[in-house]
Amino acid sequence: MKHRPWLVSALLVASACTTTDIVYRTRPPFNPPPDSASGFLGYFTVSTKQTTCGNCHVEKQAAWVTTNHAHAWADLQGSGHAAAYCNNCHSVSQNGNSYGKPGGYAVKADSAYLDVQCENCHGPGYTHVQNPTMATEPLASANVDTGLVSTCAACHTGVHEPFVDQWKQSAHGSGPGWAVATTAANLPTCGTCHEGKMAMETKFGVTGNFVEKTSATPLRITCVVCHDPHGGTGNQHQLRASISTPTLDNLCVSCHSRSGTPPWSVAAGATGTSRGAHGAQGLLVLGINVGWIPPGFAYDTGQIVSSHGSAANPNLCATCHVAQTTYTDAATGAFALQSVGHLFTATPCLDSAGLPTATTNCAVAQRDFSACSNSTCHIGGPSVASTAFQVFQARIDNLLDQIWTDTNGNGVIDPTDGGLIPQLLARADSADSAQLNFSTNVTTVAKGVLFNAALAATDDRQQFLSGKVLGRTFATHMASGNGVHNPFLLEALLTSSITALQTTYGLTPPIGQDLRVHATPPPGVRLSSIRVVGSR
Numbered sequence: 001m002k003h004r005p006w007l008v009s010a011l012l013v014a015s016a017c018t019t020t021d022i023v024y025r026t027r028p029p030f031n032p033p034p035d036s037a038s039g040f041l042g043y044f045t046v047s048t049k050q051t052t053c054g055n056c057h058v059e060k061q062a063a064w065v066t067t068n069h070a071h072a073w074a075d076l077q078g079s080g081h082a083a084a085y086c087n088n089c090h091s092v093s094q095n096g097n098s099y100g101k102p103g104g105y106a107v108k109a110d111s112a113y114l115d116v117q118c119e120n121c122h123g124p125g126y127t128h129v130q131n132p133t134m135a136t137e138p139l140a141s142a143n144v145d146t147g148l149v150s151t152c153a154a155c156h157t158g159v160h161e162p163f164v165d166q167w168k169q170s171a172h173g174s175g176p177g178w179a180v181a182t183t184a185a186n187l188p189t190c191g192t193c194h195e196g197k198m199a200m201e202t203k204f205g206v207t208g209n210f211v212e213k214t215s216a217t218p219l220r221i222t223c224v225v226c227h228d229p230h231g232g233t234g235n236q237h238q239l240r241a242s243i244s245t246p247t248l249d250n251l252c253v254s255c256h257s258r259s260g261t262p263p264w265s266v267a268a269g270a271t272g273t274s275r276g277a278h279g280a281q282g283l284l285v286l287g288i289n290v291g292w293i294p295p296g297f298a299y300d301t302g303q304i305v306s307s308h309g310s311a312a313n314p315n316l317c318a319t320c321h322v323a324q325t326t327y328t329d330a331a332t333g334a335f336a337l338q339s340v341g342h343l344f345t346a347t348p349c350l351d352s353a354g355l356p357t358a359t360t361n362c363a364v365a366q367r368d369f370s371a372c373s374n375s376t377c378h379i380g381g382p383s384v385a386s387t388a389f390q391v392f393q394a395r396i397d398n399l400l401d402q403i404w405t406d407t408n409g410n411g412v413i414d415p416t417d418g419g420l421i422p423q424l425l426a427r428a429d430s431a432d433s434a435q436l437n438f439s440t441n442v443t444t445v446a447k448g449v450l451f452n453a454a455l456a457a458t459d460d461r462q463q464f465l466s467g468k469v470l471g472r473t474f475a476t477h478m479a480s481g482n483g484v485h486n487p488f489l490l491e492a493l494l495t496s497s498i499t500a501l502q503t504t505y506g507l508t509p510p511i512g513q514d515l516r517v518h519a520t521p522p523p524g525v526r527l528s529s530i531r532v533v534g535s536r
Contacts, residue, residue, distance in 0.1 A: 029055035030129045034110035038103030039126030040119050042092045042112035053118040053125055056132070060118070063232025069116035089155035091115065097123035097140070098150040121151075121229060140229070141211040142196060144222045152223045159337050163223070166342035169358040172221040182218035191218070193255035193279065196225045203254050204240040226251060243318040246286055246309065252317040253282030260290030260479075262451055263441050274438035276454040276476030284455075284485035285309040285316060291455060291493045292448035294500040299492035309486060312376060320346035323371030330354040346371055346481070347389070361459065364390055389484060393458050396483040399494040400461045403453045403501070413469040420501040421446065423508060425469065432505070438472040445504045449497040450474050456490045458482045 030052045033041050041052040049070055054061025064070055076082045076090040088095045091105035092113040097120060105113035119125050121140040128136040144151045144164050156163040167173045181190035191198035196219030200206035212219050223229075231238045241251040248257055258279035277283075283290035286309050313319050322341035329336045330353065337355050347367045348356035356368060364386060372378050372385035405418030413436075415426035424432055424446055435446040450469070454476040457464040466475050483490055502509045 028129075030126075031112070033124075033126050034112050035104055035108040038094075038099060038107065039124035040092050040099075040104040040113065041125050041129065042104065042110070042117060042119070043114070046111045046114070049115070051117050052129065053122075057118075059232075060230050063228075063230045064118070067231035067238055069120075069231075072116045073114040089116075092117050092119050095149060095154040096120040096151065097138075099123055116155075137209070139209060139211045142200075142219060142222055142224045143212055152229075156223075159335075161340070162337065163340050163342050166340060166358075167223070170342060170344045171358075172344060174220075178218070178220060187218070193258065194221070196220055196222050199225050199255070200240075206240075243316060243322075244314045246316065248282075248288075250282065250286075250316060252321075253286065255279060256282035256317070257289075260284070260455070262292055262443055262448065264438055264443070264447065274472055274474050276451045276474060277479050278477055280455060280477075280479040281481065281485055282317065284479060284481075284489065287486055287489050290486075291489065292443075292451045292497075294445070294448065294452075294493070294496040295504075296500070297492070297496045299496075300488070307377070308484065319377070320371045325356070325368070325370050327355055341371075346484075389482065392484065392487045393460065393482045396456055396458055396480070396487075396490060396494070397460050399491065399498065400453055400456065400458070400464065402498050403449060403494070404464070404467070406463045406467070411463055411467055413467060420498065420505075420507050421450065421469070424501070424505050433470065435505070436469050438469070438474055445500050447474075449501055451476075452493045452497045456480045456483065456494055 029044070030041055031044060033039050044050045044052040044055055049065055051061055051064070054064070068075070072090040076086055087093070088106055092115075093104040093106045094100065094102055096116075103124070104119070119138070122138040123140075125138055128138055130136075141151045144153045144167065146153060146157060146164055146168055148154075153164040155161065157165050171177070178194055180186060181194035187195060187198070192202040193199055197213065199221060210224075226240060227238045228240050229238070233240055235242050235251075239251055241249060241254060243251050248254065256279045260277045260280040260283035262276075264274045277290065280290055307313060308320075309316065318341075321344050323339075323346075324341055325339045326335070327337040327339060328334060336353070339356055343356060343358045345356070345358055345360060347360060347369050349359050349362035349366050350368055351357050360367060367386070369378075369382035369385040369389065372389075373380065373382050378385035378388060401419065403419050404413055404421045406413075407417045408414065413421055413425060415422055421436070424435065435444045436450075438447065450464070450467075451474075454464045454474060457476070457478060457480060459482055462478075464476075465478060466473060468474070479485065480490055498509075501507055
């Protein structure tokens with residue numbers, strides 16, 4: 001490599017002219033490691049935070065110096081609770097890399113090792129700077145797991161920083177979709193959102209090298225998929241994309257927007273699922289490219305995008321799904337956990353100790369709505385948000401019941417079930433049966449209605465996610481968030497769908513009543529008096 005010329009000059013000034021004598025002296029772009037045994041180099045110039053690695057990797061240096069890692073040591077000292085056991089996560093040490101034994105500041109308390117620098121993740125750089133080739137390049141790992149020290153988990157774990165602890169419990173870290181989507185057959189199409197290496201490259205253009213880059217083993221959606229460890233993105237928390245931009249380029253929406261509208265994809269004669277909307281959460285929040293639009297569909301355009309997807313909620317998905325919340329011991333009131341929101345669950349169930357879990361399959365009273373209530377949203381505390389949630393879920397459930405009520409609980413739309421679709425199925429005319437034939441690409445009102453019903457399915461009405469009709473499973477991924485991802489749009493789609501079923505097929509209308517007649521409100525909660533109006 002080329003060594004940089006370091007300028008040593010003397011400026012000679014004469015009365016009639018100026019003469020500049022320049023003497024070039026070659027100096028290696030690295031200092032001897034303060035901890036010579038480990039080979040950690042640390043800062044080249046402490047006062048300017050110029051890392052040794054940054055002497056060559058100038059673009060990474062420029063980005064890194066803007067991150068919190070670049071002032072980690074000063075932050076610790078100014079925190080008021082600095083202790084010796086904190087040092088290894090706020091300085092260049094064995095934490096975060098594969099060195100495997102104490103090194104850097106843990107061995108030599110030199111100022112060159114202050115802050116979280118390149119070598120925290122990449123490991124000692126001394127061998128590389130002496131012979132800077134790809135063979136000597138110290139690679140960082142993109143993998144994370146609790147107990148795995150050669151990665152982000154070395155520091156970002158524990159009750160104060162449980163990023164990896166919570167991630168591991170989340171769908172990003174252990175979701176069932178990963179095992180299916182990353183099989184050899186599904187990887188080419190599903191991997192762009194379900195496999196970390198493909199997601200980084202296809203969604204964010206990441207082409208740099210790392211330990212797992214060429215491994216045949218799929219990578220989960222780990223920290224570095226969403227966060228750029230070098231910084232320089234211009235987004236908060238070193239995120240690879242904005243979480244506030246209300247477009248398909250939004251960090252969360254880039255994957256949670258796979259498909260939100262028909263057509264049907266199962267070939268005639270084939271068995272399997274006619275998949276409905278897939279990963280449509282972001283599309284719902286933004287109110288774009290989502291839902292089957294019934295004939296005569298009409299709605300209040302001032303409400304079609306809920307406040308969850310408007311300027312009133314600048315962080316969009318992250319406001320609720322990545323909320324930081326402090327939890328205290330229910331008995332003593334002492335600090336118990338600083339949740340960092342990396343369960344990615346908006347209203348998590350609380351365990352017996354009052355701490356959040358990765359599930360939402362508990363009673364509403366056992367769920368924490370703290371993330372939904374702040375100075376601008378659901379003012380009045382979590383109970384206000386909880387009530388709003390229950391009211392709207394009851395309204396959505398009522399509309400879903402009018403489309404299909406699984407009376408016998410077998411998960412199959414039978415002619416004897418309640419609702420409009422069973423009425424249509426009960427008619428002997430083969431033409432009516434064709435309206436529910438999911439082995440064709442023909443869009444019918446009946447199929448469109450079931451698409452919308454599956455899109456809006458709640459925890460109470462999950463039969464719409466795996467229900468069968470005429471031997472075919474019609475399904476979608478849970479997308480509505482019990483209606484909250486866009487309550488006004490979902491209500492408008494369902495009410496219009498019900499009207500379309502009624503008018504298209506001449507079915508007995510189950511609508512027209514006050515919603516309170518059929519909806520079951522939560523204890524102590526009164527549903528507002530709203531009549532079903534779907535189209536005009």
